[in-house]
Amino acid sequence: MSSHILSLLIFIPAAGALLMLIGHRFISSNGNSEDSGKTAVFHKWIAVIFTGLQLFLSIWLWVNYVPGGGIQYQEHHAWIQSFNIEYFLGVDGLSLPLIVLTALLSFIGVVSSWNIKKSVLGYFSLLLLLDTAMMGVFCSLDFFLFYVFWELMLLPMYFLIGIWGGPQRMYAAIKFFLYTLLGSVLMLLAMLALYFYTEPHTFNLIAMIQSGAAIRDTFWGMDIRMLIFVALFIGFAIKVPIVPFHTWLPLAHVEAPTAVSVILAGVLLKMGTYGLLRINYPLLPDQVYIFAWSIALLGVINIIWGALNAIAQIDLKKMVAYSSVSHMGYVLLGMAAVVSTSAAGSQAGINGAVMQMFNHGTITAMLFLLVGIIYEKVHHRYIFFPKDYKDPALAGKLAFGGLAGQLPVYSGFVALAFFAGLGLPALSGFISEAMCFIGGFSIFRTLTIIGTLGILLNAIYFLRSYMHIFLGPVSNAYEGLKDMNGRELLTIVPLAIIVIALGVYPRLMLDVISPTMNSLIKLVQDMALMVGIN
Amino acid sequence: MSNFSSIAFYLPELLLVLTILAVIVVDLIPGLKRFNWIIALAGIIFTGILLYGDYGVSESLYMGTIAADPFAHYFKWIFLIAGFFTILVSRHTHSLRDADLPEYNALLLIVVFGLFLMASATNLVTVYLGIETVSLPSYILAGILKNDRKSNEASLKYVIFGAFSSGLMIYGFSWLYGLTGSMSLSGIQQGLAGVQEPLALYMAILLVLAGFGYKISMVPFHFWTPDVYEGSPTPVTGFLSVAPKAAGFAVLMRFFYSVFTTGSMTPVAGVDWLTLIALLSAVTMTFGNLIALQQDNVKRMLAFSSIAHAGYMLMALSILSPDAIRAVMIYLTMYLFMNMGAFFMVIFAENQLDAHTVEDWKGLGRKAPFLGALTVILMMSLTGLPPSAGFVGKLYLFAVVIAGKKFYWLAIVGVLNSVVSLFYYFRIVKAMWLFNPADTKPVKAGGVITLSILLFTIPALLLGIYWTPIINLIDKSIGF
Structure with missing residues (x-):
């Protein structure tokens, strides 16, 4: 089993989706496509069981992973021989946290979607298909396989936003699709260019690390390495999303159902930075040196721009969406620190970046889940009602107030999530953000100092919205609201535990990721020397 | 290869011709009329079986005017599959209920035969014959819904654009013949090696490209495409969008690679x-x-x-x-x-x-x-x-x-x-x-x-x- 564990991780959800489709025919009494109560229960439990199994396997993988042991649990099979495409899977310290994150958030996503009414079969089978694609991206070590999974994600996401989303769902779905496809087709070209420039031609990302160093060519006076780097970078930047490619994100988040927002912010955004670390960094290290300052600058822009936008929002979900833009900026700043001349600086930066990817995944998932819970209760999520609200008596007024008294448990968890989001010490976000800043400061002083303003800005919108919603005079509009139920607690509590545990004892995570990331730093710095930069 | 011994390698096409004749004849016998589509489909299946037997053959037939080579062989499968399913699906298309199906099936089979010819032509005359054998029945197929204005319009537009492009192409052929004195593709290639007028050659290439471009609906020879596709009965549209396009590419590739390319994979005469x-x-x-x-x-x-x-x-x-x-x-x-x-x-x-x-x-x-x-x-x-x-x-x-x-x-x-x-x-x-x-x-x-x-x-x-x-x-x- 151990040698096929990654395949299992990837295809267990897909098997679940298949089982749903087959089972549907047998269980639905009249054989038609509409859901009866019985089939809905069946689909929900299949989804829970299969994502639960995947989560269990991913934890098993975490426990059995040997830090510093290189790439483990490899699977290597020929796929299309004439094109040297391989089915090549493996896990290392960079992908492991994200694999666990994917499994965890998929499970939580399924549990949090328990109240879905519309086409239960379609919803859960697409969610599981999405799960398969995401897991595939993180496990693949063959560029082609990586690309296939990367693209496979788009289709279920399109439908999940487009069918189960909010009022503007169709526009949001196609905008998401077009943006990300634009990025990935550029990636396709870069992938083919890498394939044809390496000798022997290969898509194997590990083999490319060695052969990629030999790529030398110019096109219309531009270095081909730079062109490849930029094409890949734009592809990944759209996913992160890096300002100015971020405009799809708030829209998609606001329109998507809660579980999809959780997965979108928790997992999909990480793929952008994961791709940069997995592909751009080891394959084109000299370009990393050339672009490091730009990446840091973009990171700082993300931090500030995302936070300023979040401050301006009156829709709680939109605020959280923009906070994601801001938080991904920390990752970029940390990543840029790979070029730092001080070993401590570069290690803090890169390890902090990977840790921030995981931490942001858990924190933002909490935030979106909590927003989803209040939305289910009161069917809106405004901090202030907009000026053109349908009820003119309420327009522009404060929407909530004093909820803390009514919903003590809920407001407690919101406080935890908000504090984690703004980087309060002893919560996980603080550690990774601090590490990113330490890394950044060791080489980009001015930029990092500007970036730290982001912490302040983050505090503004989190604290202010907390004040408006939970503190102050009690609003009478929401009599008889119930506090969180058991199912909702089941989705929030594990994330809360992780947030606190990693905040108090970050070595749990750092020990796993740092051997891989430190060797990546060494690789980038050595290769850059070899290629002749620096 | 001589004309007579070529027949052994031309059996699939001959069977197609027989099928066409059979469909037309059966249409005249009242009791058998409704079987014409079965005959058409069976004809395609048996053509496929004969074609399968020709796998791996590489011969130049009919004194070098037609090639039975793996390249053409591959394309013929595309035409057969497209033709088979078009005939099958047409029977279940409501808009074709009033159309004359025997005529329709026979025309489709003629197109398939023409496509075979296009894919295997290695001589200016056979190239032209192939293209016209495809085009003429296609004009009728596009307009087969006699009482449908759009279908009629499609047919007329198709004829006008088709005739125009064919004219340009055949004019280009005449330039090639004038430059080299040969009709066969290989002969032209050899002749072109000594041509000193790149401008004349460029002219010929442009004109030939017009003819092929029309078949694959390449801009600026695409103007017929939207109206013909919209007006034709849908099975015909599906067929036209795939099979003649494939044949167009087959003839384009064969022509450009064996005429306008020298043996060392460079464009001929620096054009x-x-x-x-x-x-x-x-x-x-x-x-x-x-x-x-x-x-x-x-x-x-x-x-x-x-x-x-x-x-x-x-x-x-x-x-x-x-x-x-x-x-x-x-x-x-x-x-x-x-x-x-x-x-x-x-x-x-x-x-x-x-x-x-x-x-x-x-x-x-x-x-x-x-x-x-x-x-x-x-x-x-x-x-x-x-x-x-x-x-x-x-x-x-x-x-x-x-x-x-x-x-x-x-x-x-x-x-x-x-x-x-x-x-x-x-x-x-x-x-x-x-x-x-x-x-x-x-x-x-x-x-x-x-x-x-x-x-x-x-x-x-x-x-x-x-x-x-x-x-x-x-x-x-x-x-x-």
């Missing part, structure tokens, strides 16, 4: 027709996609998108290498399945809902979930998203351009066009799935059309996951 093809490719796909964006009629949208697909394939031909031929053949194979599958779905929608515009398709996915899911796969494939056949096709096309290291800009234009095409292909998906049906009128899936859609969707998906067998087959079929 840089590769850049010309690159430019035409960029214009063709951009134009097709941008206009397709604005279409509401599904057939018209697919027509413009087929122009774009021709542009994608031309992209590979801007690089001179065997890989380019291979890539186009792969793409055509994938295109056969995904595009004809999409047209079968259009027939289904027309039959069941009388649906013509994207608007009419609203909620179709909810009414017929199985077919709706298949359509998603087909649209995904046409857009070129993995894992689908269309993606693999595009992968090979882009691979040729990137490996050529010459037209990177063309590759970028190509991928941007793919993104644009997503928008209109997914308008169909959006209409089918993201809207609720306007009424509860039931939709009956099942029967021949559903089965045909399924049969074409399976390869459109599976060939995107594992395509080694097709590659192996095509690698054996590249030799002229």
